[in-house]
Amino acid sequence: MDELTNEWMDEVMKTARLVWGYLRHNLMSAMAYRGAFFLQAFGMLLNDAMLLFFWWVLFDRLPTLRGWDLAGVMTLYGIVAFGFGAATVVCGNGFLVARVIASGDMDYYLALPADPLVHLLVSRMSLPGWGDLVFGLAVFLVAAPGRWASLPLFLLLGLIAGLVLVAFSVLVGSLAFWVGNADNLATQAINAIITFGLYPVEIFPGVVRVLLYTLIPAAFVGSVPAALLSDFHWGRMATLVGFTAGITLAARCVFQRGLRRYESGNLVTVRG
Amino acid sequence: MTRYAFILRTAARQQWVYRAELAMRAVQMVLFMGVFMALWSTAFGVSGQAELAGYSLAEMVWYLAMTETITLSSSRVFVEISEAVKKGDIAYTLARPLSYPFYQVANSLGNSAPRFVLNLLTAAAVVVVGTGCAPVLRGAEGAGSMPGLLAFLGMAALALLLDALVAVLIGLLAFWIEEVTPAFWIYQKLLFTVGGLFLPLEMFPDWLRQAVRWLPFQFIAYAPARAFVAFEPGFVLRAAAGQAGYVVALVALVGLVWRRARRRLVVHGG
Numbered sequence: 260m261d262e263l264t265n266e267w268m269d270e271v272m273k274t275a276r277l278v279w280g281y282l283r284h285n286l287m288s289a290m291a292y293r294g295a296f297f298l299q300a301f302g303m304l305l306n307d308a309m310l311l312f313f314w315w316v317l318f319d320r321l322p323t324l325r326g327w328d329l330a331g332v333m334t335l336y337g338i339v340a341f342g343f344g345a346a347t348v349v350c351g352n353g354f355l356v357a358r359v360i361a362s363g364d365m366d367y368y369l370a371l372p373a374d375p376l377v378h379l380l381v382s383r384m385s386l387p388g389w390g391d392l393v394f395g396l397a398v399f400l401v402a403a404p405g406r407w408a409s410l411p412l413f414l415l416l417g418l419i420a421g422l423v424l425v426a427f428s429v430l431v432g433s434l435a436f437w438v439g440n441a442d443n444l445a446t447q448a449i450n451a452i453i454t455f456g457l458y459p460v461e462i463f464p465g466v467v468r469v470l471l472y473t474l475i476p477a478a479f480v481g482s483v484p485a486a487l488l489s490d491f492h493w494g495r496m497a498t499l500v501g502f503t504a505g506i507t508l509a510a511r512c513v514f515q516r517g518l519r520r521y522e523s524g525n526l527v528t529v530r531g
Numbered sequence: 532m533t534r535y536a537f538i539l540r541t542a543a544r545q546q547w548v549y550r551a552e553l554a555m556r557a558v559q560m561v562l563f564m565g566v567f568m569a570l571w572s573t574a575f576g577v578s579g580q581a582e583l584a585g586y587s588l589a590e591m592v593w594y595l596a597m598t599e600t601i602t603l604s605s606s607r608v609f610v611e612i613s614e615a616v617k618k619g620d621i622a623y624t625l626a627r628p629l630s631y632p633f634y635q636v637a638n639s640l641g642n643s644a645p646r647f648v649l650n651l652l653t654a655a656a657v658v659v660v661g662t663g664c665a666p667v668l669r670g671a672e673g674a675g676s677m678p679g680l681l682a683f684l685g686m687a688a689l690a691l692l693l694d695a696l697v698a699v700l701i702g703l704l705a706f707w708i709e710e711v712t713p714a715f716w717i718y719q720k721l722l723f724t725v726g727g728l729f730l731p732l733e734m735f736p737d738w739l740r741q742a743v744r745w746l747p748f749q750f751i752a753y754a755p756a757r758a759f760v761a762f763e764p765g766f767v768l769r770a771a772a773g774q775a776g777y778v779v780a781l782v783a784l785v786g787l788v789w790r791r792a793r794r795r796l797v798v799h800g801g
Contacts, residue, residue, distance in 0.1 A: 295710045302713020309720035313729045319736065321578055387713075443555045451562055458566060462573040467565070 277373050278381050282349060285384035296386050303390025304397075307340050310457075311398070325461040332459065333402030335485035338413065339456050341395025342420025342480060347388030350380035353425040356432025356514075357445035366523050376514050380425065409488060416484035419503050420456075423479050426503070427452055429510040436517025448475065456480035476506065534629050535637040542641025556646060557653040560603055564657040567595050567729070584733040589662050590760045591731075596654035597756035598728045601687050602719075603650050605694045606642035608635050612702025613711045622796065632699045632789045639695035647691065679762035686755035686767070689774040693751050696781035703785075706792040721746075727753030747777045 289296045311333060318329040327335075346353055359365060359379060368375040368382075399413050400406075431448040434441040455477035460468055471478045479502050487495055546553065575581075575588045586594065612635055615621040624631045697718060704711045722728050725739075726748030732740050743749060754770035 292709065298708070298710055298713050302716050306713075306716040306720050309717075309724050312724040316730050316734050316736075317574065320583060320734065321574060324573060324577055443551070447555060447558050447562075450559065454562060454566060458570065463569045467569065 303387035337399035341417035344391030346421035347385035351383030360435035604647040609702035613705035616705035683759035
């Protein structure tokens with residue numbers, strides 16, 4: 260039993276070292292072009308901030324919308340942006356899984372001893388993702404001044420939202436193992452979860468709401484974590500954690516199953 | 532002019548070849564319209580009012596369908612230009628018997644044309660199914676009338692021309708800055724906000740409405756959509772004149788920027 264635990268711990272440490280190594284390496288190469296890095300991150304921050312304009316004008320005319328006010332929606336934006344930012348900074352290839360599989364680029368990851376899925380996900384970093392990350396954090400602190408005590412919970416919920424996004428992207432991206440060029444399909448599904456995630460789930464009619472908890476689980480990216488921040492409930496937290504664990508496991512299983520069907524693209528590339 | 536018309540036609544035919552790609556864009560339109568129809572239904576329900584800022588629920592949804600039709604049809608020609616600048620391929624275009632930036636304007640309009648038709652049909656279908664309101668078919672006067680539709684089509688063409696000119700300007704920025712995408716994000720979000728993509732200008736606080744009234748962004752999204760949902764000849768003439776004025780100003784600016792950009796171009800060998 261002890262041996263099994265030690266082996267598992269070794270695996271976890273190895274994966275953690277791989278993730279950290281790539282994070283450090285990607286950040287260092289981004290810093291080589293500092294101007295472009297800061298321009299992209301700042302551009303994305305500004306881009307995200309302007310999205311709140313719609314709600315600012317709408318809530319100027321309506322005090323609340325099915326229990327949501329401006330501060331609530333800003334918190335929701337904060338969580339989605341932070342989660343999306345964390346997902347694209349750490350797992351920059353997370354939203355490109357279908358493209359990598361279809362173009363035969365998996366060969367590179369399969370030839371190396373690291374876990375192919377983790378390796379594929381972390382080998383790229385999105386630079387604008389840093390802008391999302393900072394925006395998410397800033398908007399949370401602005402929306403709820405004096406809520407510094409909830410910051411650790413915000414960070415945890417943001418990371419959970421990011422994990423759900425990556426797991427969902429791996430799930431839909433893995434379709435490429437079966438249907439070939441699933442890039443468009445995966446992109447649309449990912450766009451859908453992000454778009455719906457940015458709106459309170461309560462504004463949608465019943466059938467759509469059911470879809471947002473199941474087929475396109477956008478509720479677990481935005482509304483559920485945001486509601487937990489304003490009104491924490493252990494039962495709801497357990498549901499969120501359970502769902503996240505479930506979708507992550509499902510994504511891993513589907514990817515592994517699909518990998519057995521993968522045929523090499525015999526691609527000859529040079530990687531720096 | 533004939534050359535540019537030929538490029539426009541070729542780009543449009545090229546787009547039509549990728550019908551699956553076009554269909555995917557239509558899915559995006561369905562998604563956006565679905566989200567906003569739900570949102571506005573809830574907002575109108577919560578407010579208990581039949582109109583918000585002078586727009587009924589059906590008008591608000593039609594307004595959004597028209598603004599989305601225009602903005603989702605715009606082509607990202609700035610990517611092609613900035614890549615050509617970075618890779619140096621732009622040097623080859625200098626020998627061609629046409630002006631590179633205006634070639635890209637024609638290319639952009641050609642890319643937008645099939646998308647525009649498809650987006651318009653998709654958006655209209657979603658709104659008709661979602662609200663059960665088809666004003667043009669009903670022969671209504673005023674909101675969504677046939678003159679409104681014709682005014683929208685004419686103004687949308689000018690709006691796409693304005694958008695193409697801005698996209699070319701953003702692409703040419705690559706001569707000065709390494710990465711032009713953030714400039715596009717900012718332009719896109721200005722369309723979302725002060726351009727009235729999501730909200731008609733009448734919803735804005737007074738001070739903001741006055742401030743954005745003469746900016747070019749509202750001539751791309753708000754003005755054509757407003758002409759459709761609330762047709763008024765006076766408004767259409769004023770807005771079309773504003774669009775034409777900005778087209779002239781942007782054409783001059785593109786010419787000026789291109790002259791300066793060419794001076795920065797250094798060609799090493801062939």
